[in-house]
Amino acid sequence: MAYNFASGPATLPPDVLKAARDAIADCRGTGLSILELPFTGTAFAGILAEAERDLRDLLGLSGDWRVLFLQGGASAQFALVPMNLLGGRRDADYVETGHWSRRAMAEAAKWCRVRTAARGNGRGVPPPEQWSLSADAAYCHVTTNETADGVQFHRLPDTGAVPLAADMSADLLTRPLKVSRFGLIYASAQKNLGVAGLTLVLVREDLLGRAHPGTPAVFDYGRQAAAQGKVNTPPTFAVLVAGLMLRWLKAGGGLPAAAERNARKAAALYAAIDGSGIYRCPVEPSARSLVNVRFHLPDEADEAAFLAEAEAAGLLNLKGHPAVGGVRATLCNAMPEAGVDALIAFMADFERRRG
Numbered sequence: 538m539a540y541n542f543a544s545g546p547a548t549l550p551p552d553v554l555k556a557a558r559d560a561i562a563d564c565r566g567t568g569l570s571i572l573e574l575p576f577t578g579t580a581f582a583g584i585l586a587e588a589e590r591d592l593r594d595l596l597g598l599s600g601d602w603r604v605l606f607l608q609g610g611a612s613a614q615f616a617l618v619p620m621n622l623l624g625g626r627r628d629a630d631y632v633e634t635g636h637w638s639r640r641a642m643a644e645a646a647k648w649c650r651v652r653t654a655a656r657g658n659g660r661g662v663p664p665p666e667q668w669s670l671s672a673d674a675a676y677c678h679v680t681t682n683e684t685a686d687g688v689q690f691h692r693l694p695d696t697g698a699v700p701l702a703a704d705m706s707a708d709l710l711t712r713p714l715k716v717s718r719f720g721l722i723y724a725s726a727q728k729n730l731g732v733a734g735l736t737l738v739l740v741r742e743d744l745l746g747r748a749h750p751g752t753p754a755v756f757d758y759g760r761q762a763a764a765q766g767k768v769n770t771p772p773t774f775a776v777l778v779a780g781l782m783l784r785w786l787k788a789g790g791g792l793p794a795a796a797e798r799n800a801r802k803a804a805a806l807y808a809a810i811d812g813s814g815i816y817r818c819p820v821e822p823s824a825r826s827l828v829n830v831r832f833h834l835p836d837e838a839d840e841a842a843f844l845a846e847a848e849a850a851g852l853l854n855l856k857g858h859p860a861v862g863g864v865r866a867t868l869c870n871a872m873p874e875a876g877v878d879a880l881i882a883f884m885a886d887f888e889r890r891r892g
């Protein structure tokens with residue numbers, strides 16, 4: 538039995554993979570594959586509507602939120618957030634906590650004056666009380682889970698009248714969320730919501746209609762919202778898989794149950810790291826990610842041996858992000874507890890053999 542610990546595209550539940558295969562053969566009795574189904578027809582309209590309904594149920598989204606199924610990945614959103622939200626303002630606040638927030642800031646700097654409201658040290662999250670927020674910022678941007686650094690927000694700020702915009706690519710739907718704190722949430726699908734090619738954008742209605750005139754129509758939140766996401770062809774297969782993931786999540790007890798499973802997996806792995814003689818997690822306990830568990834061995838030769846032997850034992854894609862090195866185990870929703878148990882057993886065995 539192999540387990541895929543990649544951060545994204547991440548592992549998928551076997552039931553979802555099977556249902557996706559069935560839909561490639563014949564999508565819901567239409568006689569057509571999902572790959573050839575017209576996006577303007579009633580069958581696809583049903584797939585889209587069900588996915589949106591399940592997402593709204595899971596997150597408790599109120600009617601004043603719009604759900605957009607876009608393309609371009611979270612990386613496109615790094616530019617599209619300022620393009621859509623600035624509305625003529627010059628400044629946006631950013632909280633810098635690691636690799637992905639820095640990427641977001643670099644793109645945003647092409648469109649606005651990026652103010653660093655707070656900066657983490659790569660091992661923690663600066664406490665919200667210490668952020669220096671600007672009253673006339675168009676929005677405040679956070680990366681709730683730094684996938685490369687293994688850092689996660691466990692406490693959210695209150696930014697008052699300034700809309701909070703969040704890259705939640707890695708941790709959306711991994712735990713219950715107080716959506717009312719936010720104005721905008723975006724996430725690439727290939728972490729917890731299926732396959733690459735789909736970017737989920739959740740946006741509060743009152744923030745629509747501010748897009749810069751140069752914004753491409755397909756990336757204008759207001760236009761996409763008005764056209765039910767059909768300004769152009771949506772990523773139909775990725776939407777189908779997202780719908781399957783949402784249904785799987787609901788059947789498993791929704792977000793409270795997912796959060797319990799995820800917390801158990803992460804606690805077991807961090808305990809194994811902290812209790813060992815050779816593994817070390819550099820992230821402060823209060824900011825440790827429950828999704829991306831990052832750790833290091835005493836030196837690079839140990840890490841190379843660990844990764845090669847893990848791969849041979851069926852524990853796949855544990856290499857850390859190139860920006861930080863080391864080992865990274867991604868425990869997204871679909872990673873079973875048995876996968877984490879297998880990793881922990883392997884780590885103990887590796888430590889014993891290394892002596």
Ligand SMILES: *Cc1c(COP(=O)(O)O)cnc(C)c1O
Binds near residue numbers: 610683684
């Ligand atoms: C994976 C990831 C991204 C990049 O997503 P793409 O789909 O490759 O653009 C951005 N932010 C975070 C937090 C991520 O985990």
